[in-house]
Amino acid sequence: MKITSAALLSPLACVSTSFAFLNALEADAAARLKNILSPDAAVYFPGSDTFDDATERWQNWASPRFLAAVEVATEKDVRFANKHHRPFLAVSGGHGMVGSLGNFNYGIEIWIRKLNTINIAEDGKSARLGGGLLSKEVTDALWAKGMQTTTGLCECVGMMGALLGGGHGILQGGYGLIADNLVEAHVVLPDGSRTTASVASNPDLYWAMKGAGHNFAVITSYTIKIYNVPANNSWVIESYIYTEDKLEELLELTNAFTEEGEQPVKFLNWAYYVSLPDVDPDHPVIQYKLLYKGSTAQASHYTSGYRALSPVSITSDTVSYPDLPVINGNSNADIGCQHGYSVLQYPISLHQYNVTAHRKAFDIFADYTRRYPGLNASFFMNEGYSLKGVKGVPAESTAYPDQDGNLLIAPVMIFFDPAEEDHADEAGKAIWEVLLEGSRTPNLDAYVNYVSKGESVQDIYGHEPWRLEKLRGLKRKYDPANTFRYFAPIW
Numbered sequence: 001m002k003i004t005s006a007a008l009l010s011p012l013a014c015v016s017t018s019f020a021f022l023n024a025l026e027a028d029a030a031a032r033l034k035n036i037l038s039p040d041a042a043v044y045f046p047g048s049d050t051f052d053d054a055t056e057r058w059q060n061w062a063s064p065r066f067l068a069a070v071e072v073a074t075e076k077d078v079r080f081a082n083k084h085h086r087p088f089l090a091v092s093g094g095h096g097m098v099g100s101l102g103n104f105n106y107g108i109e110i111w112i113r114k115l116n117t118i119n120i121a122e123d124g125k126s127a128r129l130g131g132g133l134l135s136k137e138v139t140d141a142l143w144a145k146g147m148q149t150t151t152g153l154c155e156c157v158g159m160m161g162a163l164l165g166g167g168h169g170i171l172q173g174g175y176g177l178i179a180d181n182l183v184e185a186h187v188v189l190p191d192g193s194r195t196t197a198s199v200a201s202n203p204d205l206y207w208a209m210k211g212a213g214h215n216f217a218v219i220t221s222y223t224i225k226i227y228n229v230p231a232n233n234s235w236v237i238e239s240y241i242y243t244e245d246k247l248e249e250l251l252e253l254t255n256a257f258t259e260e261g262e263q264p265v266k267f268l269n270w271a272y273y274v275s276l277p278d279v280d281p282d283h284p285v286i287q288y289k290l291l292y293k294g295s296t297a298q299a300s301h302y303t304s305g306y307r308a309l310s311p312v313s314i315t316s317d318t319v320s321y322p323d324l325p326v327i328n329g330n331s332n333a334d335i336g337c338q339h340g341y342s343v344l345q346y347p348i349s350l351h352q353y354n355v356t357a358h359r360k361a362f363d364i365f366a367d368y369t370r371r372y373p374g375l376n377a378s379f380f381m382n383e384g385y386s387l388k389g390v391k392g393v394p395a396e397s398t399a400y401p402d403q404d405g406n407l408l409i410a411p412v413m414i415f416f417d418p419a420e421e422d423h424a425d426e427a428g429k430a431i432w433e434v435l436l437e438g439s440r441t442p443n444l445d446a447y448v449n450y451v452s453k454g455e456s457v458q459d460i461y462g463h464e465p466w467r468l469e470k471l472r473g474l475k476r477k478y479d480p481a482n483t484f485r486y487f488a489p490i491w
Contacts, residue, residue, distance in 0.1 A: 342416070
């Protein structure tokens with residue numbers, strides 16, 4: 001165990017405690033920590049490069065502020081790190097963007113990246129994963145053994161963080177969400193005690209961890225179902241660029257291919273509205289990506305339709321599952337894994353495209369990014385997933401509330417100047433309004449892992465009254481002091 005700064009992890013009386021006071025107690029802190037943390041654990045403080053690495057986030061808006069980062073190496077380290085009467089927050093990928101994170105002030109980060117072991121069961125049906133693993137690490141390790149499971153689309157997202165909110169992914173049409181594959185979770189509760197959540201042990205907590213888990217515990221390790229990679233596992237991916245005048249035809253074709261919202265397991269699609277001045281200097285263009293599990297000949301049922309719409313450009317490739325994020329623009333090198341900007345995101349989950357409403361939403365996005373150049377790095381994402389595997393799980397068996405929305409839609413408003421926040425917020429909420437009106441339902445369904453600001457608790461955790469009632473009852477049981485209140489809290 002090492003200490004890397006003249007500061008202290010100590011029970012402090014108030015947030016305004018000076019760092020001079022901390023310095024005076026450094027020697028005592030070092031002595032106590034060496035006796036408590038494991039040899040491979042570490043504590044970092046502001047002013048060190050490693051502290052910056054540990055606390056750096058994907059985006060800057062509403063970032064939590066930390067007094068120290070504890071890099072844990074064992075479950076016991078996690079249990080120690082939450083016993084200092086300070087707010088604490090477990091971090092793996094640092095990808096959360098919800099505004100409530102900005103309420104975390106002068107607490108302790110529990111950096112769990114060293115909890116990164118992967119152990120496949122002898123029967124090959126499950127694997128026990130460390131809570132600090134990222135999506136790519138899980139994908140690559142399983143693939144090397146001829147196995148796979150649902151993982152997040154973006155390589156740098158924490159696998160455990162995605163699971164806590166449900167966890168959408170390319171393979172969900174066959175296997176369900178990441179959370180649907182959870183067998184058991186080894187967790188540390190707010191009081192520092194350790195327990196297991198599974199069908200057989202604390203089944204109520206197990207239910208809550210699958211979709212609302214940020215509110216209840218820190219997962220140190222968990223067991224998840226895994227599957228043999230099929231013998232024929234090639235994926236066709238075609239990328240198209242269209243000018244904005246093709247929007248209606250493009251969305252109508254997608255609606256037709258997805259049978260009015262019932263998307264085939266082998267067919268996935270993404271549409272991004274982005275600024276590409278070399279293609280169209282006056283409007284956003286549409287980057288459309290089609291994924292099909294199978295051969296090029298089999299995919300032609302879909303690709304021929306999109307090619308017939310006369311895109312500006314077409315690129316085509318056939319790859320294996322681990323290569324999809326690189327080809328699809330979700331790798332560690334792409335914008336979703338870069339740092340240094342601020343993001344406001346306004347998700348809405350829909351069953352199919354209302355073409356008229358989507359044109360209005362497109363035009364709002366185009367108007368704001370044109371009028372405010374500080375927003376022109378923004379993009380508008382439309383992710384289309386199959387729900388067959390998701391709907392194969394009884395809806396009442398999980399805290400994840402939305403089994404009907406195969407389209408995850410969100411304007412992703414990116415800005416570098418804080419003065420642009422109000423403009424980004426105006427744009428996002430205006431797009432929300434037209435899309436919700438076009439959905440012909442009174443309720444907004446917002447994927448918790450995509451939320452930023454403005455969603456109600458019901459929008460995130462479900463509009464069925466029994467869901468929130470059950471979650472709040474479990475909150476009183478497992479976290480009566482509301483210790484876990486910084487990521488989309490249910491109170």
